[in-house]
Amino acid sequence: MQPKTSKLNLQNLINYPFEKILVLSKTTSTNAVAKELFNNGVKSAVVVSESQTAGKGRLNRTFFSPKGKGVYLSVLLCPSISILNAPLITGFCGVQVANAIEKLSGAKTFLKWVNDLFINGKKVGGILTESGINASTKTLDYVIVGIGVNVYDCNYPEFIKDIATNIEKESGVKVDKTRLIAEIINGLLGLESAVESKDFLAEYKERQIILNKQVKVVLSNEEFYATAVDVDESGALIVIKDGVKRSVTVGDVSVRF
Numbered sequence: 354m355q356p357k358t359s360k361l362n363l364q365n366l367i368n369y370p371f372e373k374i375l376v377l378s379k380t381t382s383t384n385a386v387a388k389e390l391f392n393n394g395v396k397s398a399v400v401v402s403e404s405q406t407a408g409k410g411r412l413n414r415t416f417f418s419p420k421g422k423g424v425y426l427s428v429l430l431c432p433s434i435s436i437l438n439a440p441l442i443t444g445f446c447g448v449q450v451a452n453a454i455e456k457l458s459g460a461k462t463f464l465k466w467v468n469d470l471f472i473n474g475k476k477v478g479g480i481l482t483e484s485g486i487n488a489s490t491k492t493l494d495y496v497i498v499g500i501g502v503n504v505y506d507c508n509y510p511e512f513i514k515d516i517a518t519n520i521e522k523e524s525g526v527k528v529d530k531t532r533l534i535a536e537i538i539n540g541l542l543g544l545e546s547a548v549e550s551k552d553f554l555a556e557y558k559e560r561q562i563i564l565n566k567q568v569k570v571v572l573s574n575e576e577f578y579a580t581a582v583d584v585d586e587s588g589a590l591i592v593i594k595d596g597v598k599r600s601v602t603v604g605d606v607s608v609r610f
């Protein structure tokens with residue numbers, strides 16, 4: 354059994370005075386706990402849990418969160434970000450998580466627009482960003498970045514067993530979860546300026562596994578095959594279908610390896 358995340362160690366490793374740091378042994382979803390904190394007036398928080406009973410992914414998917422096997426982390430921040438730049442948040446965070454995994458394990462980590470983390474062609478984690486909008490200022494009220502990373506080897510349930518992997522399996526390294534969490538959080542601290550400058554976009558694109566590949570695009574009302582060619586300054590995925598460029602802002606893309 355790997356050591357549990359230690360609140361004290363985490364506090365010492367994080368470069369920001371968060372109002373609240375919660376390290377739980379079990380919860381429904383760390384994103385839900387972070388939202389509750391915001392509703393109670395908290396403006397910055399870190400919520401970590403050893404397991405989740407209702408871990409959420411994008412598009413109403415569940416995120417398998419077995420006890421002690423992964424990082425289940427939500428970071429609540431109230432940065433000053435225009436709603437126009439909100440779609441860039443997940444991409445920036447993806448780059449930070451990929452860097453943190455690589456730093457501690459040495460495993461080359463890739464991204465799949467918009468929120469998936471991949472190692473050796475399999476999903477090692479994902480990001481679920483939730484935010485609230487201030488309609489009068491057209492800025493965000495709060496951002497909750499929910500990050501799930503499969504860290505230690507385990508048996509996956511049938512519905513993900515062919516697509517999921519973990520850091521230990523791919524790198525042979527049993528990374529220290531507390532250090533990984535701290536690396537991720539410290540990386541996220543540059544969020545406000547990064548989405549403003551869009552500096553991270555070059556690295557976001559470099560790490561993409563889908564660019565210049567044939568992908569299946571699934572939107573709420575249609576599905577089609579196209580070639581993924583770029584991610585633009587607004588965070589949208591640019592695809593070419595039958596010679597015509599299309600911009601994908603919501604939806605899912607998959608690629609066959």
Ligand code: BTN
Nearest residue numbers: 382408409410411479480499501
């Ligand atoms: C995805 O794969 O679509 C995103 C997965 C995000 C999972 C993390 S685990 C911590 C946080 N709490 C949740 O309920 N979801 C995110």
